[in-house]
Amino acid sequence: MKCDGCAETVRGALQGLGGVTEAKVDHASGFADVTYDPAKVTSADLAAAVEKAGFGARPQEA
Protein backbone atom coordinates (compact mmCIF):
# COMPACT_ATOMS: atom_id res chain seq x y z
CA MET A 1 0.00 0.00 0.00
CA LYS A 2 1.40 3.33 -0.99
CA CYS A 3 -1.27 5.92 -0.30
CA ASP A 4 -4.66 6.62 1.19
CA GLY A 5 -6.29 5.45 -2.03
CA CYS A 6 -4.84 1.98 -1.55
CA ALA A 7 -5.90 1.99 2.09
CA GLU A 8 -9.41 2.97 1.03
CA THR A 9 -9.53 0.13 -1.51
CA VAL A 10 -8.48 -2.39 1.12
CA ARG A 11 -10.88 -0.93 3.66
CA GLY A 12 -13.75 -1.19 1.18
CA ALA A 13 -12.86 -4.80 0.36
CA LEU A 14 -12.87 -5.71 4.06
CA GLN A 15 -16.06 -3.85 4.90
CA GLY A 16 -17.81 -5.48 1.97
CA LEU A 17 -17.56 -8.83 3.73
CA GLY A 18 -20.47 -10.03 5.84
CA GLY A 19 -19.51 -10.13 9.50
CA VAL A 20 -17.07 -7.23 9.34
CA THR A 21 -18.24 -4.40 11.56
CA GLU A 22 -15.24 -2.11 11.28
CA ALA A 23 -12.05 -1.94 9.25
CA LYS A 24 -9.26 0.57 9.81
CA VAL A 25 -6.41 0.53 7.33
CA ASP A 26 -3.21 2.50 7.71
CA HIS A 27 -1.16 2.73 4.54
CA ALA A 28 1.93 4.01 6.37
CA SER A 29 2.26 1.05 8.70
CA GLY A 30 0.63 -1.41 6.31
CA PHE A 31 -1.62 -2.67 9.05
CA ALA A 32 -5.35 -3.21 8.94
CA ASP A 33 -7.30 -3.34 12.16
CA VAL A 34 -10.49 -5.28 11.56
CA THR A 35 -13.38 -5.88 13.91
CA TYR A 36 -15.39 -8.88 12.79
CA ASP A 37 -17.69 -11.63 13.93
CA PRO A 38 -15.64 -14.87 13.88
CA ALA A 39 -18.86 -16.85 13.51
CA LYS A 40 -19.45 -15.22 10.11
CA VAL A 41 -16.04 -14.57 8.67
CA THR A 42 -12.52 -15.86 9.30
CA SER A 43 -9.15 -14.16 9.13
CA ALA A 44 -8.46 -16.28 6.04
CA ASP A 45 -11.57 -14.76 4.40
CA LEU A 46 -10.29 -11.30 5.27
CA ALA A 47 -6.89 -12.04 3.76
CA ALA A 48 -8.53 -13.46 0.62
CA ALA A 49 -10.60 -10.28 0.20
CA VAL A 50 -7.50 -8.10 0.51
CA GLU A 51 -5.64 -10.26 -1.99
CA LYS A 52 -8.58 -10.08 -4.38
CA ALA A 53 -8.31 -6.30 -4.18
CA GLY A 54 -4.72 -6.62 -5.36
CA PHE A 55 -2.74 -6.47 -2.13
CA GLY A 56 -0.83 -8.94 -0.02
CA ALA A 57 -2.16 -9.90 3.39
CA ARG A 58 -0.95 -11.89 6.32
CA PRO A 59 -3.47 -12.48 9.10
CA GLN A 60 -2.23 -11.62 12.57
CA GLU A 61 -4.45 -12.38 15.53
CA ALA A 62 -4.68 -9.67 18.17
Ligand SMILES: [Cu+2]
Ligand atom coordinates in the same frame (compact mmCIF):
# COMPACT_ATOMS: atom_id res chain seq x y z
CU1 LIG B 1 -2.28 4.10 -3.49
